[in-house]
Amino acid sequence: MSGRRFAAAGLALLACLGAGATAARGAAAGDPGRRIAAQGLAGGVPACGSCHGASGEGLAVQQAPRLAGLDARYLAEQLDRFASGARKNDVMTSVAKALTLDERRAVAAHFARLPTPSTTPHPAAHSDLARGQALAGRGDWAVNVPACGACHGPDGRGVGAVTPPLSGQSQAYLSAQLAAFRTGARRSDTLGLMNGIAARLSPADLQAAAAYYASLPAGAPARTGAGR
Amino acid sequence: MSGWSVRTAAIAGLVGVAVFGAGLLAGRLGQHRPAPSTPSVASGKKPFSPPPDGAFPHTPFGREAALGREIFVDTGRAAPQFVGNDLKCVNCHLDAGRLPNSAPMWAAYVMFPQYRAKNGHVNTFAERIQGCFRYSMNGRAPPLGDKVLVALESYAAYLATGAPHGASLPGQGYPKLKPAPLPPDSGRGRGVYTMYCAMCHGPDGAGQSSGAAVVFPPLWGPRSYNWGAGIAQIDTAAAFIKANMPYSQGGRLSDQQAWDVAAYIDSRPRPQDPRYTGSVAETRARFHNSAQSMYGKAASGVLLGGDGPPKPFAPRAR
Numbered sequence: 001m002s003g004r005r006f007a008a009a010g011l012a013l014l015a016c017l018g019a020g021a022t023a024a025r026g027a028a029a030g031d032p033g034r035r036i037a038a039q040g041l042a043g044g045v046p047a048c049g050s051c052h053g054a055s056g057e058g059l060a061v062q063q064a065p066r067l068a069g070l071d072a073r074y075l076a077e078q079l080d081r082f083a084s085g086a087r088k089n090d091v092m093t094s095v096a097k098a099l100t101l102d103e104r105r106a107v108a109a110h111f112a113r114l115p116t117p118s119t120t121p122h123p124a125a126h127s128d129l130a131r132g133q134a135l136a137g138r139g140d141w142a143v144n145v146p147a148c149g150a151c152h153g154p155d156g157r158g159v160g161a162v163t164p165p166l167s168g169q170s171q172a173y174l175s176a177q178l179a180a181f182r183t184g185a186r187r188s189d190t191l192g193l194m195n196g197i198a199a200r201l202s203p204a205d206l207q208a209a210a211a212y213y214a215s216l217p218a219g220a221p222a223r224t225g226a227g228r
Numbered sequence: 229m230s231g232w233s234v235r236t237a238a239i240a241g242l243v244g245v246a247v248f249g250a251g252l253l254a255g256r257l258g259q260h261r262p263a264p265s266t267p268s269v270a271s272g273k274k275p276f277s278p279p280p281d282g283a284f285p286h287t288p289f290g291r292e293a294a295l296g297r298e299i300f301v302d303t304g305r306a307a308p309q310f311v312g313n314d315l316k317c318v319n320c321h322l323d324a325g326r327l328p329n330s331a332p333m334w335a336a337y338v339m340f341p342q343y344r345a346k347n348g349h350v351n352t353f354a355e356r357i358q359g360c361f362r363y364s365m366n367g368r369a370p371p372l373g374d375k376v377l378v379a380l381e382s383y384a385a386y387l388a389t390g391a392p393h394g395a396s397l398p399g400q401g402y403p404k405l406k407p408a409p410l411p412p413d414s415g416r417g418r419g420v421y422t423m424y425c426a427m428c429h430g431p432d433g434a435g436q437s438s439g440a441a442v443v444f445p446p447l448w449g450p451r452s453y454n455w456g457a458g459i460a461q462i463d464t465a466a467a468f469i470k471a472n473m474p475y476s477q478g479g480r481l482s483d484q485q486a487w488d489v490a491a492y493i494d495s496r497p498r499p500q501d502p503r504y505t506g507s508v509a510e511t512r513a514r515f516h517n518s519a520q521s522m523y524g525k526a527a528s529g530v531l532l533g534g535d536g537p538p539k540p541f542a543p544r545a546r
Contacts (some may be wrong), residue, residue, distance in 0.1 A: 003477025007271055030263055136323070138281055138282075138323075139321040139323070141322070141326065141327055144476055144478070145476065146322070146323075146476050148474070150443070151428070151443065151444075151475070152438070152443075153439070153443050154438070154441050154443075155437065155438070155441075157438055159437065159438045159443045159444065160436055160439060161437050162428060162436060162444075163443075164428060174302070189427065190423075190427070191424065191427070191474055191477065193474065193476060193477065196476060196477060197476055
């Protein structure tokens with residue numbers, strides 16, 4: 001083996017290591033999603049973490065949902081809807097409007113990458129957990145309402161970009177969203193599936209369903225077994 | 229599963245019909261009427277009510293019926309030895325087999341034993357369920373007397389508690405649709421599918437999962453029902469869809485849309501008919517000699533059913 005070839009191999013190795021280190025630094029310091037989440041942007045974008053928690057775990061008193069571990073496509077779509085006015089929230093509308101499309105994608109991808117926090121289940125307030133569990137597992141077909149789990153998964157952990165996780169979200173957030181679906185203030189999807197469902201249930205039923213899911217631990221969908 | 233493209237596709241579909249769609253959504257948002265779950269009220273007949281869900285008696289029969297419910301709502305997990313795809317009984321018999329116009333078990337149970345043209349003899353209820361496993365579940369028929377059949381039959385009998393035997397109860401089966409104004413067209417049906425179905429069932433019909441749990445059932449492809457299933461017939465699929473889909477919005481599609489989307493779904497590839505004789509033409513002539521079956525016809529350049537003998541039974545990997 002010639003000295004030149006050995007030296008070339010060594011240089012190549014160094015180059016690889018250097019490139020890797022640079023890439024890692026870029027991801028840490030240069031990822032705009034992470035930067036916006038932690039620091040916000042000048043001109044009307046507060047740090048996401050100031051309401052959603054430093055780890056994206058959510059903050060019930062602000063009705064700010066957990067974002068960590070949610071599907072990136074779902075998160076991006078919600079930001080797009082805030083930006084377009086299709087979903088309304090005083091804070092989030094101005095935040096989403098101040099972000100570019102790329103920034104919205106980056107923030108969504110950042111929170112989707114964060115680990116799902118192991119939350120302490122929220123105790124239920126003034127609600128009928130048994131009724132909530134019945135709605136979650138069986139629905140109420142007398143008013144044409146399927147089981148929540150039939151679309152949100154057997155553990156309420158969501159299905160990809162289609163249905164978000166419910167388990168481990170706060171009762172305050174879930175209640176507020178169900179109320180918004182009921183009045184039409186938030187449109188769930190192109191078919192209005194949740195709008196119809198929420199409109200056919202009583203406010204007490206909506207509270208019960210919210211309380212039930214708030215009492216379940218958050219978690220990524222089970223990778224093994226039937227997810228039950 | 230590219231859920232993002234699902235949404236994108238759904239949105240793209242909407243753009244083409246923006247005016248129609250906007251009117252539809254504005255008109256129906258939040259006030260969509262419940263599905264015709266009690267149509268018999270209109271006809272003056274009191275619908276049959278099964279016992280409350282899950283209120284099984286604490287008896288050996290009640291325990292068997294409870295097991296039957298468990299199999300009914302999570303078939304691949306509770307009876308994996310007989311299930312060859314990602315479907316469950318409850319996918320086509322909503323509300324755990326209780327919902328009127330969704331082929332409820334209480335209405336079916338009282339109609340057996342029954343002569344069936346499909347196999348040319350009088351079938352017991354147990355034999356009828358064997359057919360579900362063989363065709364709709366693309367699996368293996370549990371032997372007569374098997375615990376799975378006993379449990380499912382017990383569950384159906386429990387739901388039929390108090391129902392008159394032999395009576396054709398209101399809400400039975402799927403309400404037959406009148407012929408569509410225009411002949412069912414899978415091309416139009418594809419548009420309906422994109423707008424109303426793809427969001428959940430996926431643009432490729434493969435369904436979607438929450439982790440390992442299949443939540444939205446596959447409608448075609450290797451993990452769906454095979455060519456021998458009842459719902460592989462366009463008229464049966466159209467009737468089910470009209471009464472029950474989109475989920476929680478039964479009755480929303482027009483008859484024409486239901487016919488068209490059924491024609492689309494039932495002209496996609498799916499597992500071979502287990503009665504395959506070795507020849508697609510002969511299998512069609514013997515078992516699919518009807519305008520309601522696309523088996524043996526070409527769709528998008530593919531000969532439906534033309535992919536050889538049935539694949540060996542493969543329970544879902546878990």
